[in-house]
Amino acid sequence: MIPVGVIHEAFAEFDTAYGVIIRELRLPRAILAMAIGAGLGVAGAALQGLLRNPLAEPGLIGVSGTAALGAVIAFYSGLSVTFPFALPAGGMIGALISVVLLYMLAGRDPSVLTLILAGVAISALAGALTTLALNLSPNPYAAFEIFFWLMGSLADRSLNHVALAVPFITVGIVLLMTTGPSLDALTLGEDVAQSLGVRLSGLQARVIIGTALAVGASVSVAGVIGFVGLVVPHLLRHAVGQSPSRLLIVSAPGGAALTLAADTAVRFLTNGPELHLGVLTALIGAPFFLGLVLKIRREG
Amino acid sequence: MARLSSKNLSVQGNNVSILNEVSVTFGPEELVGVIGPNGAGKTTLLKSLLGLLKPSSGDITLDGKTLGSWGRIDIAKRIGYLAQGAPCHWPMTVERIVEIGCSPHSLPLWGIDAEDRKIVENALRLTGISHLRDRIVTSLSGGERTLVMIARCLAGRAEILLADEPVTGLDPRHQIKVIQTLLSSVTKNTGVVMVLHDLSLAARYCTRLILIHEGRVTAEGDPTSVLTPKNLSDVYGIDASLREIDGQALVVCKDIRI
Numbered sequence: 226m227i228p229v230g231v232i233h234e235a236f237a238e239f240d241t242a243y244g245v246i247i248r249e250l251r252l253p254r255a256i257l258a259m260a261i262g263a264g265l266g267v268a269g270a271a272l273q274g275l276l277r278n279p280l281a282e283p284g285l286i287g288v289s290g291t292a293a294l295g296a297v298i299a300f301y302s303g304l305s306v307t308f309p310f311a312l313p314a315g316g317m318i319g320a321l322i323s324v325v326l327l328y329m330l331a332g333r334d335p336s337v338l339t340l341i342l343a344g345v346a347i348s349a350l351a352g353a354l355t356t357l358a359l360n361l362s363p364n365p366y367a368a369f370e371i372f373f374w375l376m377g378s379l380a381d382r383s384l385n386h387v388a389l390a391v392p393f394i395t396v397g398i399v400l401l402m403t404t405g406p407s408l409d410a411l412t413l414g415e416d417v418a419q420s421l422g423v424r425l426s427g428l429q430a431r432v433i434i435g436t437a438l439a440v441g442a443s444v445s446v447a448g449v450i451g452f453v454g455l456v457v458p459h460l461l462r463h464a465v466g467q468s469p470s471r472l473l474i475v476s477a478p479g480g481a482a483l484t485l486a487a488d489t490a491v492r493f494l495t496n497g498p499e500l501h502l503g504v505l506t507a508l509i510g511a512p513f514f515l516g517l518v519l520k521i522r523r524e525g
Numbered sequence: 526m527a528r529l530s531s532k533n534l535s536v537q538g539n540n541v542s543i544l545n546e547v548s549v550t551f552g553p554e555e556l557v558g559v560i561g562p563n564g565a566g567k568t569t570l571l572k573s574l575l576g577l578l579k580p581s582s583g584d585i586t587l588d589g590k591t592l593g594s595w596g597r598i599d600i601a602k603r604i605g606y607l608a609q610g611a612p613c614h615w616p617m618t619v620e621r622i623v624e625i626g627c628s629p630h631s632l633p634l635w636g637i638d639a640e641d642r643k644i645v646e647n648a649l650r651l652t653g654i655s656h657l658r659d660r661i662v663t664s665l666s667g668g669e670r671t672l673v674m675i676a677r678c679l680a681g682r683a684e685i686l687l688a689d690e691p692v693t694g695l696d697p698r699h700q701i702k703v704i705q706t707l708l709s710s711v712t713k714n715t716g717v718v719m720v721l722h723d724l725s726l727a728a729r730y731c732t733r734l735i736l737i738h739e740g741r742v743t744a745e746g747d748p749t750s751v752l753t754p755k756n757l758s759d760v761y762g763i764d765a766s767l768r769e770i771d772g773q774a775l776v777v778c779k780d781i782r783i
Contacts, residue, residue: 277615410625412615412617412622413608413614413622413625413674416608417608419576419577420575420577420604421601421628422600422628422629423597466617467615467616467617468621469615
């Protein structure tokens with residue numbers, strides 16, 4: 226527990242050690258953890274609703290991978306050394322490109338299957354190009370830096386990172402929240418959803434653009450923090466009666482809470498070098514994913 | 526009172542003609558049966574009338590205005606759709622699925638309002654599934670699932686309901702239960718159009734039949750004028766006739782024609 230006096234010091238702008246630590250280090254990190262967690266959780270819930278597949282995750286349609294590639298290119302080109310903000314900007318441009326590519330591959334009115342295949346293709350391409358950048362890096366330190374950044378972390382993030390990422394994440398979440406009723410109708414199939422008044426292309430565009438904003442902005446400041454979009458909706462789905470619209474709403478606080486807890490854990494789990502947040506979420510998420518696949522296979 | 530009609534409607538898919546110059550009209554106070562062999566274009570007709578498929582030529586009009594000039598939501602308020610196989614992708618409760626049926630009229634953030642609650646209760650009662658309200662739709666039998674989807678359509682308050690093979694694959698009891706439920710939803714303001722393969726049920730319950738063969742309307746009218754030995758032979762290639770046993774219509778099929 227943080228004593229009340231410390232909070233008072235932090236927000237009354239006292240330049241004491243506690244105040245500086247909380248304002249400059251802890252606060253941005255906590256805000257980012259909650260915003261990114263909420264964004265990833267809602268993006269996962271929305272994608273699962275759109276694809277009607279509980280295994281769908283923001284990484285699936287290639288947004289995380291391409292956002293990471295964009296940031297890696299900023300690293301690799303050395304732009305991020307001269308302009309620190311080239312890194313987050315690269316990530317968001319990457320996310321944007323993945324969405325445009327997805328539209329070019331899947332067309333104006335893509336079927337669910339085409340969308341998944343297009344996402345897999347984009348992910349594979351982004352992964353290959355990222356590895357290529359690592360492989361060709363003339364500077365081993367740059368490659369090392371890229372490698373660590375890809376692991377995903379919130380350590381040493383400033384309020385500048387918050388200012389750059391949180392507005393985009395917020396707009397993304399709001400856009401995704403508007404898809405709730407349409408995703409509910411989509412439970413009954415594409416034809417029935419349209420007969421209930423859903424414009425399919427508009428729904429797909431909102432989910433994809435909302436995901437690109439939320440996930441792209443997140444990846445650009447924190448690297449790849451995987452599986453939050455898978456674990457959070459899965460844990461909450463039963464509690465809201467499987468309804469996609471309700472799942473969207475609860476996945477925001479759910480994702481925020483889980484990511485904040487995970488980020489707090491990585492600060493205390495190890496004594497030496499800090500465990501990366503992305504490593505922890507992958508360590509928890511991957512077996513979870515495997516279990517989910519086995520469960521779905523069993524249920525046929 | 527909605528009136529939905531097509532005039533010289535043609536639909537192509539992959540350069541193959543699926544519907545050819547089809548002109549039909551649907552309105553209130555009747556249960557219309559759309560019959561015809563597999564692949565005749567029955568589902569395509571329903572989807573075109575819903576605005577889900579783009580016609581290659583011809584017009585579809587809803588209340589005198591072309592369908593394309595209506596907004597998706599406005600079409601949804603007037604035409605309901607019962608899809609083949611009653612699909613449901615998430616294991617949600619019966620009550621929640623019926624609530625989703627209200628969505629053309631209101632898009633609440635979390636629950637539904639008092640007026641919609643009444644409509645949902647009424648839909649559950651009319652379809653006789655109030656006792657199933659807390660059951661998971663995906664765990665129900667095909668017949669119960671179809672009734673849930675009819676309740677969902679009723680909650681949508683559409684004036685014309687297009688039902689695609691609602692009784693295919695159901696046991697005899699559920700076939701009759703489903704058709705009687707659809708029939709009971711036909712009022713002076715509402716009508717039902719149903720695609721089906723069981724000619725005896727079509728003859729017994731439908732006020733009007735439309736026989737489709739290779740994308741064209743081959744015959745249209747009351748069951749006795751449509752289900753003639755000649756039509757059955759020409760369209761289905763069967764040696765059959767419409768009989769009456771104990772006051773119930775029955776299509777007796779003796780053999781297939783080569």
